[in-house]
Amino acid sequence: MKVNENFTGLSENYLFADIAKKVRAFRMQAPDADVISLGIGDVTQPLAPAVIEALHKAADEMATTTTFRGYGPERGYDFLREAIVTHDFCARGIDIEADEVFVSDGAKSDTGNFQELLSPESVVAVTDPVYPVYVDSNVMAGRRIVALPCTAENGFVPELPSEHVDVIYLCYPNNPTGTTLNKEQLKVWVDYAISEEALILYDAAYEAYIQSKDVPHSIYEIPGAKQCAVEFHSYSKTAGFTGIRCGYTVVPKDVKSERVKSEKSGLLETVSLNALWNRRQSTKFNGASYLSQRAAEAIYTPEGKAQTKATIAYYMANARLMREALTAMGFKVYGGVDAPYLWVSTPRGMTSWEFFDWMLQSAHVVCTPGVGFGGQGEGFVRLTAFGTHENTEKALRRIDSKL
């Protein structure tokens, strides 16, 4: 057998393994040190009581033959897809139909898998820095990638590519920079995609963290987006589902590929991505569990909404505290207003890793070196607001005292 040689083209991204190695070595050297992580991308707060109740109920249903559930419908249960349409779209004046929603086991799989629908020749644009899944999944498929630098100078707003691209991945609120695009800035991309007949793959995993009025929660708030954009959602950070696993992807029926020659008729035909994704999912995916989907449904109840909102407010209070304290210490801080991530410029020209080492050795605080998210991340570190209040406050006090 021969392997897919594209895998050898993957960059050896040992970011989190290297961080873990350095933290382990530090713990050996200073076993009594109380190391606090502001680098974690996972949540720390428990699930909402409404979600726990729904999980228990769903588990009980599995115990009797009359209410037991086996394989679910391909696109997800109607009860969840209808709740999604009502609460995430209709409530915002967006017209999305339930058969345009595909329930998933989270946004990582779908953002990684969606590229299977694209031809190998498609040219793909990604921001730099970037959530690595977009890059790696396309490198595995052998596609050419164009980087769109997001720097302090351009306010972390990517400029349109100087050459034609077929696909653009956008993630807003952004991981890792924590910055956003307002409606006007996002419209530039929708207009570009329509005029270039390109596809936008829009990752809205952090949508629930948006506080500012002019920041869109969905790309479909922008006119024309339903003909050029697919949108990924995740309950991981919205409702602490990193361990439960559930999300969804919206593939509007109006998103069509360029015309391809039909095997059957020999004629040029446009292909609906909704139909292709349905085909792909029904072949390779057997759905998120009934329990996960009932748990996700509970997020949309009045209690579920209030409880998940409170948890997000808890994390955003950390983000505000971090932003204010670090700015007062003299750091240049970006993000953290509409996202649980802060993108912090390293002081005195230090590299990302030099500053990581300083934080660990001096303040016993773990951060994530920005360079791990792409070349433009050099000179930055990412901090997350997912810790507890107590640890976040303690970490900030320590950093301040060591400066």
Ligand code: PLP
């Ligand atoms: N998209 C972005 C930008 C993320 O940061 C993450 C998780 O860190 C995901 C997707 C994956 O989310 P999920 O847990 O739903 O797979």
